[in-house]
Amino acid sequence: MTANHSSGEKILAGQTAIVTGSSSGIGAGIARELGAAGANVVVNYAGNREGADGVVRRITEGGGRAIAVQADVSREEDVAVMFRKSISTYGSVDILVSNAGVQKDAPFVDMTIDQWNRVIGINLTGAFLCAREAAREFIRRGPVPERSSALGKIIFISSVHEIIPWAGHVNYAASKGGVMLFMKSIAQELGPQKIRVNSIAPGAIKTPINRSAWETSEAEADLLTLIPYKRVGEPVDIARTAVWLASDASDYVHGTSLVVDGGMTLYPGFAAGG
Numbered sequence: 001m002t003a004n005h006s007s008g009e010k011i012l013a014g015q016t017a018i019v020t021g022s023s024s025g026i027g028a029g030i031a032r033e034l035g036a037a038g039a040n041v042v043v044n045y046a047g048n049r050e051g052a053d054g055v056v057r058r059i060t061e062g063g064g065r066a067i068a069v070q071a072d073v074s075r076e077e078d079v080a081v082m083f084r085k086s087i088s089t090y091g092s093v094d095i096l097v098s099n100a101g102v103q104k105d106a107p108f109v110d111m112t113i114d115q116w117n118r119v120i121g122i123n124l125t126g127a128f129l130c131a132r133e134a135a136r137e138f139i140r141r142g143p144v145p146e147r148s149s150a151l152g153k154i155i156f157i158s159s160v161h162e163i164i165p166w167a168g169h170v171n172y173a174a175s176k177g178g179v180m181l182f183m184k185s186i187a188q189e190l191g192p193q194k195i196r197v198n199s200i201a202p203g204a205i206k207t208p209i210n211r212s213a214w215e216t217s218e219a220e221a222d223l224l225t226l227i228p229y230k231r232v233g234e235p236v237d238i239a240r241t242a243v244w245l246a247s248d249a250s251d252y253v254h255g256t257s258l259v260v261d262g263g264m265t266l267y268p269g270f271a272a273g274g
């Protein structure tokens with residue numbers, strides 16, 4: 001890992017962030033960077049308690065504050081309980097990073113209703129339930145200008161597949177396309193209340209969700225044909241972007257989807273064709 005911009009400066013000091021699905025992968029990376037930037041971090045997990053505890057340990061060993069909270073984001077009551085625990089521990093919530101996401105891949109004609117519902121339930125309904133709870137809490141608490149210019153910040157972790165169609169993954173692409181217009185619509189609705197809403201759309205990042213796409217050198221070489229910058233991303237690439245989007249440094253960035261993909265959305269097939 002290269003130099004860490006947030007190691008010295010605690011630009012999120014005093015703020016509390018919930019990061020859904022942060023027991024592994026991109027979410028774990030985001031939780032750690034937010035903790036390093038001084039935020040109190042709620043490390044949400046659905047089933048991987050050990051992973052979540054490990055992330056909490058890394059944050060607290062580095063001098064930060066964090067707790068692990070179990071919740072299945074597709075369940076309304078779980079989300080309400082997670083917010084209640086976060087607020088009773090840290091007083092309020094300033095930042096939501098809605099990151100929890102799954103893939104249940106299948107050829108379209110074989111896709112089951114369970115595969116469809118699970119992906120839409122976590123990736124899209126989960127984003128709705130968490131964002132609604134966050135917005136309610138920001139409004140209840142009111143402004144704290146010495147902590148943050150915005151009343152609160154919501155960041156969705158979407159995907160390049162909110163733009164790029166994806167055969168064999170139509171439930172996933174549909175969920176991310178949904179997140180894109182959901183994000184923009186609530187940004188339009190909540191902007192006047194100074195709630196800042198954005199997405200990050202990662203490309204291929206080395207995490208458990210896409211292990212088969214990078215774990216052998218053949219697979220990685222194939223994947224790199226889709227990435228003009230010729231590097232598979234790391235969770236920290238997304239985590240640093242999330243810290244910036246959560247901070248006042250990006251206070252005029254609202255309703256946008258920031259693509260962080262090494263150029264995957266540049267249609268690399270056209271570099272020598274078309």
Ligand code: BGC
Pocket residue numbers: 103158159160161202203204205209210213
């Ligand atoms: C998916 C990964 C995939 C990447 C680029 C992500 O949203 O979860 O499996 O490697 O997009 O295609």
